Amino acid sequence: MPLLEREPCLATLHTALAEARTGSGRVVFVSGEAGIGKTSLIEQFTRDQHGARVWWGACDLLFTPRPLGPLRDIALQMRGDWHTRLDAESDRAALFSAFLNELQLDATIVVIEDVHWADEATLDLLKFVSRRIQRTRALLIVTYRDDELGPRHPLRTVLGETGASTAIRRLLLAPLSEKAVRTLVGHRALEAAALHRQTGGNPFFVTEILAGEAGRVPETVRDAVLARATRLSPSARAVLDAAAVIGGRIEPWLLAEVTGAEAYAVDQCLHVGMLVAHANWLMFRHELARQMILEAIAPHQRVVLHRLVLDALKASPITRTDDARLAHHAEAVGDAEAVLLYAxxxxxxxxxxxxxxxxxxxxxxxxxxxxxxxxxxxxxxxxxxxxxxxxxxxxxxxxxxxxxxxxxxxxxxxxxxxxxxxxxxxxxxxxxxxx
Ligand SMILES: Nc1ncnc2c1ncn2[C@@H]1O[C@H](COP(=O)(O)OP(=O)(O)OP(=O)(O)O)[C@@H](O)[C@H]1O
Ligand SMILES: [Mg+2]
Structure with a gap:
C-alpha cells in the first residue's frame, strides 16, 4: 500500500538526493510525533534508489543509548574493517573525518533514525557531518520525534547550530487528513470521520485500529494492539512477550535462546504483522506496540524474562561485553550485584x-x-x-x-x-x- 499524502515530502527527498549526487550534499531532518510515518516515509524513499548506497542506523530506546550506536549499525553495512575500527579508534575526530571521507566517494543515503534517543557521541557526529555535508555526495536523513524534545534536550543545540545552513532541509510530517483515513478504511463498515477524530489522523493509530477484528472497533489503540496479540497461539505470544523484553532490536538467536520457540512461532508474529524482519534482527512493527505488549506482561513474568535475557546476553560472546545492555536487564531483575558490575x-x-x-x-x-x-x-x-x-x-x-x-x-x-x-x-x- 503506497503512503498517503506524502508526495511533497518524497519530492523534497528526491530533490535533495539529486543535489547530493552532483556533489552538493544535503541533510534532511524529518520530524513528527510517534507513529506519524517517519520510518515509513524513509523506507518508501530508499526502496528504489538505484545506484545510491543506503546505510541505515538507529538510536535505541535502551536504558542508555549505545555510544555511537547508529554508526555501529552503519559500520556493519560498510566495506572494510569499520566495525573493528570503531572499537579500536580512540580519536573521535579521526573517526568522524574518515566517515566523512567515505561520504565523498559515492552517492550515499545515510539514515539515522530516532535521534531523540541519541547519545552525545552520535549528536557530535551529526554536528560534525551536518557542518561539512556540502562537500560530500551524501544525503543524510535524520528522524526524530519532535514531541519528545524537552526545552533542554541536547538535540535542540544540534538543530539550532545547523539551522542556518543552506544544505539543511526540514520536513515536519503532518497527520493524515480525513480523506486519507477514508481511503484506509476502504469498504469496512467504519465511519472515517469518527476514526479520524479518535486517532487525530496518526497513521499508526489508524492502521492499528483497522488491523483489529472485523466488525469490532476497539476503544483505544492499546486495545487494538492487545487484541491483535491475543490472536496468536500461546507459543507465538510467548515469543512476542520475550521480544518486548529484549527491546527495540531483537536478535533472532537471542529470541530463540530465551523462548526455546520453534521458528513457526516467530513466523506467526511476523505473519500477523506484530514483528517485522529488519536486516539481521527483528523489531516490533512499532515501538508504541512494544511498550503496550511490555506493559501487559504480568510483573513477575516480566522479571523472569529479563533474567533469561540477561543470562543469554552474558553467555554469548557477541553480547557479553555490552555492559549498558546488561545493566539495563540487571536493573529490571533487581540484581544488585550484576547492576554494580555492569553499570x-x-x-x-x-x-x-x-x-x-x-x-x-x-x-x-x-x-x-x-x-x-x-x-x-x-x-x-x-x-x-x-x-x-x-x-x-x-x-x-x-x-x-x-x-x-x-x-x-x-x-x-x-x-x-x-x-x-x-x-x-x-x-x-x-x-x-x-x-
Ligand atoms: N502516509 C501514510 N499512509 C498510510 N499509512 C501510513 C503512512 N505513514 C505511516 N503509515 C502507517 O503507520 C505506521 C507507523 O508509521 P511509522 O512507523 O513510519 O511511524 P514513525 O513516525 O516512524 O514512528 P516512531 O516515531 O514511533 O518511530 C506504519 O507502520 C504504516 O503502516
Ligand atoms: Mg520510526
Missing part, C-alpha cells in the same frame, strides 16, 4: 567516549544499588558520578554526591580522601555561587 563498567566506557550524559545516567543507576557496597567502593562510585555530573552541568547532583562521599570517607577516617573531595567540591559550589 559502572558501561559508565566508564561511555565517559571514555565523551558520552557524559549516558555515563552520569549509568552511575546514577549503580548508585541506586550502591548501599550493598563497602563504604570505600560506594564513595568511589559517588566520586565518579560527581565528575560526570560536573561534565554535563548537573551541579546540584554533583555537590550532593561529593557530600555523601565525604561522609563515607569520614566514617572510614580517610582524611586524605575527605580533603580531596572537599577540594573538588569547590568547583561546583563556585559555579552555583554557594561558596
Amino acid at each position: 559502572p563498567a558501561a559508565a566508564r566506557r561511555a565517559a571514555a567516549a565523551s558520552a557524559h550524559r549516558e555515563a552520569a545516567n549509568l552511575y546514577a543507576l549503580a548508585r541506586r544499588f550502591a548501599t550493598e557496597l563497602p563504604a570505600d567502593q560506594h564513595a568511589l562510585l559517588l566520586e565518579a558520578y560527581a565528575v560526570e555530573c560536573d561534565a554535563i552541568g548537573q551541579q546540584a547532583d554533583s555537590i550532593a554526591a561529593r557530600r555523601t562521599a565525604i561522609e563515607l570517607w569520614r566514617s572510614l577516617d580517610n582524611r586524605l580522601k575527605v580533603g580531596e573531595n572537599l577540594a573538588h567540591l569547590m568547583t561546583p559550589l563556585n559555579r552555583v555561587g554557594q561558596n
Whole structure:
C-alpha cells in the first residue's frame, strides 16, 4: 500500500538526493510525533534508489543509548574493517573525518533514525557531518520525534547550530487528513470521520485500529494492539512477550535462546504483522506496540524474562561485553550485584567516549544499588558520578554526591580522601555561587 499524502515530502527527498549526487550534499531532518510515518516515509524513499548506497542506523530506546550506536549499525553495512575500527579508534575526530571521507566517494543515503534517543557521541557526529555535508555526495536523513524534545534536550543545540545552513532541509510530517483515513478504511463498515477524530489522523493509530477484528472497533489503540496479540497461539505470544523484553532490536538467536520457540512461532508474529524482519534482527512493527505488549506482561513474568535475557546476553560472546545492555536487564531483575558490575563498567566506557550524559545516567543507576557496597567502593562510585555530573552541568547532583562521599570517607577516617573531595567540591559550589 503506497503512503498517503506524502508526495511533497518524497519530492523534497528526491530533490535533495539529486543535489547530493552532483556533489552538493544535503541533510534532511524529518520530524513528527510517534507513529506519524517517519520510518515509513524513509523506507518508501530508499526502496528504489538505484545506484545510491543506503546505510541505515538507529538510536535505541535502551536504558542508555549505545555510544555511537547508529554508526555501529552503519559500520556493519560498510566495506572494510569499520566495525573493528570503531572499537579500536580512540580519536573521535579521526573517526568522524574518515566517515566523512567515505561520504565523498559515492552517492550515499545515510539514515539515522530516532535521534531523540541519541547519545552525545552520535549528536557530535551529526554536528560534525551536518557542518561539512556540502562537500560530500551524501544525503543524510535524520528522524526524530519532535514531541519528545524537552526545552533542554541536547538535540535542540544540534538543530539550532545547523539551522542556518543552506544544505539543511526540514520536513515536519503532518497527520493524515480525513480523506486519507477514508481511503484506509476502504469498504469496512467504519465511519472515517469518527476514526479520524479518535486517532487525530496518526497513521499508526489508524492502521492499528483497522488491523483489529472485523466488525469490532476497539476503544483505544492499546486495545487494538492487545487484541491483535491475543490472536496468536500461546507459543507465538510467548515469543512476542520475550521480544518486548529484549527491546527495540531483537536478535533472532537471542529470541530463540530465551523462548526455546520453534521458528513457526516467530513466523506467526511476523505473519500477523506484530514483528517485522529488519536486516539481521527483528523489531516490533512499532515501538508504541512494544511498550503496550511490555506493559501487559504480568510483573513477575516480566522479571523472569529479563533474567533469561540477561543470562543469554552474558553467555554469548557477541553480547557479553555490552555492559549498558546488561545493566539495563540487571536493573529490571533487581540484581544488585550484576547492576554494580555492569553499570559502572558501561559508565566508564561511555565517559571514555565523551558520552557524559549516558555515563552520569549509568552511575546514577549503580548508585541506586550502591548501599550493598563497602563504604570505600560506594564513595568511589559517588566520586565518579560527581565528575560526570560536573561534565554535563548537573551541579546540584554533583555537590550532593561529593557530600555523601565525604561522609563515607569520614566514617572510614580517610582524611586524605575527605580533603580531596572537599577540594573538588569547590568547583561546583563556585559555579552555583554557594561558596
Ligand atoms: N502516509 C501514510 N499512509 C498510510 N499509512 C501510513 C503512512 N505513514 C505511516 N503509515 C502507517 O503507520 C505506521 C507507523 O508509521 P511509522 O512507523 O513510519 O511511524 P514513525 O513516525 O516512524 O514512528 P516512531 O516515531 O514511533 O518511530 C506504519 O507502520 C504504516 O503502516
Ligand atoms: Mg520510526
